[in-house]
Amino acid sequence: MRQILHIDMDAFFASVEQRDDPSLRGRPIVVGGAARRGVVAAASYEARVFGVRSAMPMAEALRRCRDLVVVPPRGRRYTEVSERVFDVFHEYTPLVEGLSLDEAFLDVTASRRLFGDGAAIARRIKEGVLEATGLTASAGVAPCKFAAKIASDLDKPNGLTVVPSDVAGFLAPLPIERMWGIGPKTAPTLRRLGYRTLGDLAKADPDALERALGSWGPEVRELARGNDPRDVVPDREAKSVGAEATYDVDLTTREEIARTLLAHASRVAERLTAATMAAGAVMVKLKLHDFTILTRRMTLPSPANDTRTLHDACLVLLDRFPLARARVRLTGVSAQDLGPAEAVQPALFRDEREDKRRGVESVLLRAKERYGDKPITFASLLEGALPRADRGAAAPGPRGASAPPPSRRR
C-alpha cells in the first residue's frame, strides 16, 4: 500500500510575518495588498477567529476585525522560507510534488524502511520544519493523494491526521465541501440533489452524477470511494538527495571532515537504495566559521548509490577545497542527477568490489529495517568518532551518531 503525505503549512505567509516580527505575534494580522482595495492573501489564526479568510476583499476583512493589522506581502522572503521547508521534505524522499510555496505531496512508501511508518515520518517532518523555520505545519497521511489532502485539513493548525486503510469509510461522513473543486457554486446543486456527504457521492448513480457535474462526475465518485491512483510527480528538475549537519565545534582537520562526509554519504546511499535510484553526480558543501558556503561537484563516471563510491567521490572533491587553516562548521553531501538504479549500460568486467559494496549497503539497510537505526554502521562512524552535530542540524533522524558523548563547547 502506498503511503502519501500531504503537508500544508499553517497560515504560511502570516506565520512568517509573525515569526520575523515579534510585535505581530498573538495579534490578528493579514498579509495582503494596499489597505482597502486588495484582497487577503493569508490570515493569521487570530484573524480567522473574526471570520477573516484568505481571498476575502480587504475592505470586508477590516470591517469584520477592527484591530486587524495589514502587512504588505514579501514574496522573496516567502520563497526563501519555502525552500527551507522543501529541503526538509527532500530529506525524507526525492518524491516531492509541490502544489504551491506552502503545501506539497510526498510519496514516502519507500522511505518507511529508514524512518518508520507514514505517521512517524510526518511527525519527523513537522519537527524538522519547526526546527528549520520556527513554523508549524499540518499533515495528512493516507494511501492516496486525495485522502491525504483532505486529512491534512481536518486538524489545523499543527495537526496530524492518519487515514486508516478503509479510506472510503474514513471519507464517508465528511461533508461534500471537503472535496477539492466543490465550492460555493457546485455544493448547493449537489445538496439539492440529496448529496450531503462524500459517502453519498460514493454511493451515487454514476449517470446521475455525470448529469449533475458533467464529465467530472465519474471521477468525483471514484475519489469519494477512496480510489485515487494518481502518482506523486516530483517537480524538482534537478532532483537531489542530501544530508548535512552543523557541528558543535568547528572542524579543522581533513580527517574529521572526511569522517562527517562518510556519515552523510552513508545516509544518502541508504536513501538512494531505498528509493531504487542512483546518482549521476555528487556535490559536497562546506560552510566555514564565517558562514561562507563553498561547494564542489563532480559527475560520476557511471551512476552509483553505494556509500563507498559516493564517499570516494566526496574525498576527491574534498581535495578541491582550499582547506588550509579552514574552520568548518557545516558539512553536507548531496546526490544529484538522479535516475533509476538499474544500469542501462552493463559493465564489461564484473566488478567484485562494487558487488561487495552493493551487498554491504543492502545488509545495512535490512539490519536497520529489523533492528532500528543503530546496530551496524561503518567503524569510523561509531560513537565518539564523529564530531557532535547539534547547531540546528538539518539532517533528519537521530542526527549523526545517536547519543553522542558530551562535547565541550568552546
Place this chain on the structure above:
Amino acid sequence: MELTVAKKDLLKIVTRMQGVAERKSTMPVLANVLLAADGNNALRLAATDLYLSLMGRIPAEITKPGSVAVSAKDLFERVKMMPDGPVVISSQDNATTTIKASGTARRYTLRGMPGDDFPPLPQPAEGSPTLALDVDVLSELIAKTHFSISTDETRAHLNSALFEWDGDVVRMVTTDGHRLSKVDVKVSGRQASATMLIPLKAIQELRRLCDEMLSDGGAVAADGERKKPELLITQSGASAFFQGAGTTFSVKLVDAQFPPYSQVIPQASEKVVRAPRSALADALKAVSVAASERTGGVKLSLSKGSMRITSESPESGDGFDEIPVEFAGPNMSIGFNAKYFLDVLAAISDEEVAIGLSGELDPAVLRPAGATTSSERQFLSVVMPMRI
C-alpha cells in the same frame, strides 16, 4: 643568477612546464617552474605536481649561475609578450626576478622563491633498463586507445593506460569498464619485457610530447638523412621516465591491478557486419543528435544488406537513418552508446570497419577492415551494448 636565452626556446618549454605545474596544490611551490643556471651554456627548467615531473634544458648564455622558482603561469604569460630575440633573465638573492627583452625597454619583475625550495625531481636508478621507441609508434598507441581511459579518479586501475612491451610487440590497452581498446604494434628487432600502468594525466602529457616531436621532425644525422624521432623509456622503481626533444618527463606509475582484459575480448563473433566507416560515423552522428542525453543510446537494426540506426527519447523525439552494409543475416537489433562507436571510428582511417556481434547483450568487437590491419599492427575495440 643572470643569463640570456632565445625567446622562442623559452616560450616553447615554458608552455609545457605550465601544463605540469600544479596551481591548486596546497604546496605553493608546485605552481612554480624552477629556473636553474647550473650547467654549461644551458638553462635547466623543471616543474612537478609530485606525480608528474618535467625537466628540460635550453641553450643559454650564462653570466652568473644560480637558481630561482617563479610562477609557471606568470612566467608563461610574460614570456609570450616578449618580442622575438634574446631575453635576459636575472634574479636577486631575495628571489626577485627580472625578465627583459634584450635591446628593448620591455621588462617584467616577478617575486619568486629561492630555487632551493623547489622539491628534488625523481631520478632513474643507475643501470635501470632503457628502451628506445619510435615516437610515431607511441603516438599511434595513444591515439587509438586514449578515449577509453576512465575519467574516474577514484578508480586508479581504470584511470590509466596499460603499456606492455612483450617480446617484439608493444601494446597499449585502456578500458573504462564499458568499453576497451587495444592496439599491438610489432617493433622488429627490439626484444624487451615491461609492464606499466600510466595515469591518464601522464598519457595526455605524453601525447603533447609526441605531437611536438613529430611536428619538429627528427634530428638530422651526420649523413644528412633525417632520423625518425625516438623516445627513450626508462623504468625505475615506481616511476617511468620518457626522454626526448631535450626534455625528460617522469611519471609515478599506478600501483594497481589492470583488469584481466584478454578474458573480455570475444574470441569469435556469431555475425560480422562490414560497414563503410565514414558513412557509418556520419549516420551515427546524425541520429545521436536526437538520442536521450542521459544515455546517448542508439539502436542498430540489421537485416540483409542494411543497417538502420534509430534513436528514441521521451524528451527529444526520434531520429532515423539507414546505410548499406555487408551483412548476411539473420536480422537482429542491438543498442549502443553512439559515442563509444564514434570514438573508435575516429581513431581509425580504413574505409571499412568490421563489427563482430553475438547476442543482444554480448560485447561487440570493432576492427578496422582494410590496409592498416596486418601482422605488424592490430587494433580492436570491445564495446558493451546497452539495454534499449
